[in-house]
Amino acid sequence: MELISPDRFPQRDPQALASFLLHCRERARQRKHPQLASISLRAKHLDPLAVLQSIYEPTELHFYLERSQSEEAIAGAEAILEATFSGAQRFANVRAFADHVLENTIAVGDLDAPFSGPHFFAGFTFCDEAEGDDAYFAPATVFVPRWQVARRQGEYVATANLIIEPESDIATLSRKVLAAHAKFGRFDYDDLQSTGAPPPSVVEREDVGGDGWFAAAVDHALQNIDIDVYHKIVLARAVELKADQPFRPLETLARLRDRFPSCYSFSFANGDGQSFIGATPERLLRVESGRLFTEALAGSAPRGENAREDARHGAALLSSDKDLREHQLVVDSIISRLGEVDLVVKPPAAPRLLKLPNVQHLWSPISTELTQDQDILAVAARLHPTPAVGGQPRKAARDDIARIENFDRGLYAGAIGWFDYHGDGEMAVAIRSALIDGQRARLYAGAGIVAGSQPDRETAETDLKLRPLLDSLQ
Numbered sequence: 001m002e003l004i005s006p007d008r009f010p011q012r013d014p015q016a017l018a019s020f021l022l023h024c025r026e027r028a029r030q031r032k033h034p035q036l037a038s039i040s041l042r043a044k045h046l047d048p049l050a051v052l053q054s055i056y057e058p059t060e061l062h063f064y065l066e067r068s069q070s071e072e073a074i075a076g077a078e079a080i081l082e083a084t085f086s087g088a089q090r091f092a093n094v095r096a097f098a099d100h101v102l103e104n105t106i107a108v109g110d111l112d113a114p115f116s117g118p119h120f121f122a123g124f125t126f127c128d129e130a131e132g133d134d135a136y137f138a139p140a141t142v143f144v145p146r147w148q149v150a151r152r153q154g155e156y157v158a159t160a161n162l163i164i165e166p167e168s169d170i171a172t173l174s175r176k177v178l179a180a181h182a183k184f185g186r187f188d189y190d191d192l193q194s195t196g197a198p199p200p201s202v203v204e205r206e207d208v209g210g211d212g213w214f215a216a217a218v219d220h221a222l223q224n225i226d227i228d229v230y231h232k233i234v235l236a237r238a239v240e241l242k243a244d245q246p247f248r249p250l251e252t253l254a255r256l257r258d259r260f261p262s263c264y265s266f267s268f269a270n271g272d273g274q275s276f277i278g279a280t281p282e283r284l285l286r287v288e289s290g291r292l293f294t295e296a297l298a299g300s301a302p303r304g305e306n307a308r309e310d311a312r313h314g315a316a317l318l319s320s321d322k323d324l325r326e327h328q329l330v331v332d333s334i335i336s337r338l339g340e341v342d343l344v345v346k347p348p349a350a351p352r353l354l355k356l357p358n359v360q361h362l363w364s365p366i367s368t369e370l371t372q373d374q375d376i377l378a379v380a381a382r383l384h385p386t387p388a389v390g391g392q393p394r395k396a397a398r399d400d401i402a403r404i405e406n407f408d409r410g411l412y413a414g415a416i417g418w419f420d421y422h423g424d425g426e427m428a429v430a431i432r433s434a435l436i437d438g439q440r441a442r443l444y445a446g447a448g449i450v451a452g453s454q455p456d457r458e459t460a461e462t463d464l465k466l467r468p469l470l471d472s473l474q
């Protein structure tokens with residue numbers, strides 16, 4: 001990727017912009033290949049979610065990820081470059097796609113700002129093969145958006161990406177870029193279309209498989225654990241909702257981010273009218289300046305009504321043999337999978353409690369340094385799916401998930417996130433999530449099953465995990 005220093009591109013100077021775009025066109029002509037021009041500019045205070053809401057188009061792909069407690073949010077919409085892949089090589093295919101794009105990219109502007117330069121947004125479904133002909137999301141989708149707006153700890157940046165062809169009309173493109181940056185530089189939230197109509201009400205609700213299906217599925221899994229088919233399996237439950245009017249996924253997301261500031265609030269829209277949203281506490285991985293951060297998150301208990309009850313639940317979780325085993329399987333598996341790509345990590349100390357408004361979990365953060373040749377996608381390919389959402393051994397558990405669950409997981413328990421040209425990036429595990437399709441929504445939540453799990457308790461755990469989405473959708 002070619003980087004052009006900011007002093008060659010004075011802020012919002014039309015002539016400098018035109019000469020930058022002419023340079024891109026020259027390169028497109030020389031290489032006989034379109035070039036991606038990426039122009040990043042710092043902006044004043046922006047809320048990427050409100051921006052996405054105000055310019056949302058159901059026919060465009062979009063991506064959103066925010067962890068409001070860390071003051072980080074990034075939105076991107078309207079794919080100008082996009083690819084889908086399936087199969088065991090899907091992470092490597094996404095890497096190759098991004099490398100090819102970056103070879104033909106020229107970036108300019110405030111490239112020292114966080115989240116500047118072109119970003120790739122990617123979603124990987126739980127399974128690496130499509131689960132049906134009518135799947136709403138491919139096993140891997142990656143795209144570069146036309147525009148991208150982000151914030152990190154008080155800094156804001158808007159990026160416009162455009163394709164420059166050998167014959168592109170530079171004057172027109174230049175006007176469009178200036179108009180877009182002027183808009184983001186002084187974003188007018190008054191443009192926000194508020195329907196004023198009351199929020200949707202759920203008029204039908206049904207568990208896929210019927211009432212009692214989940215408890216029966218847990219029972220079945222326990223029999224297989226008994227005869228050592230696997231040691232752990234994570235089973236999901238899906239709940240179908242129908243509302244009296246279309247759901248409003250981005251409004252739901254705004255409620256989720258307020259209620260779950262330590263979680264990742266996310267939205268991935270496929271451009272055909274469906275979107276996948278949720279608030280997940282689970283990080284698959286983050287890479288920042290060559291350091292890898294991942295975690296084991298497994299083992300759950302309710303929150304208490306008051307501090308004493310809450311502490312009692314927490315203490316019980318920290319000493320529950322069943323939950324500690326369920327958790328340790330995830331820790332061991334992450335360490336061994338990182339070892340397969342020559343990443344040595346110190347085993348984490350005893351798990352800590354991660355408290356969310358609705359549940360508390362056992363949590364073990366894990367981190368290590370990456371070497372030059374290890375990138376976020378290669379590590380993600382190894383880690384996904386961890387036994388926090390799949391099971392152990394991986395294959396036996398995954399095969400039984402496919403047999404037992406009577407619905408497709410799609411992006412549920414998949415990996416969604418972004419990565420940039422520095423090699424930084426972040427991917428969340430898309431649990432506690434919902435597929436939204438007009439007046440219909442399918443909500444997902446799961447629970448890890450090991451020897452000693454009890455079907456009614458696991459069902460109650462999924463109830464707790466589903467509640468916030470149910471409440472925020474209406």
Ligand SMILES: C=C(O[C@H]1C=CC=C(C(=O)O)[C@@H]1O)C(=O)O
Pocket residue numbers: 234282297298299300361387388389431432444445446447448449465
């Ligand atoms: C699979 C889910 O949660 C996982 C993450 C944290 C705790 C879990 C548990 O205690 O079962 C699950 O492994 C889900 O919420 O859909």
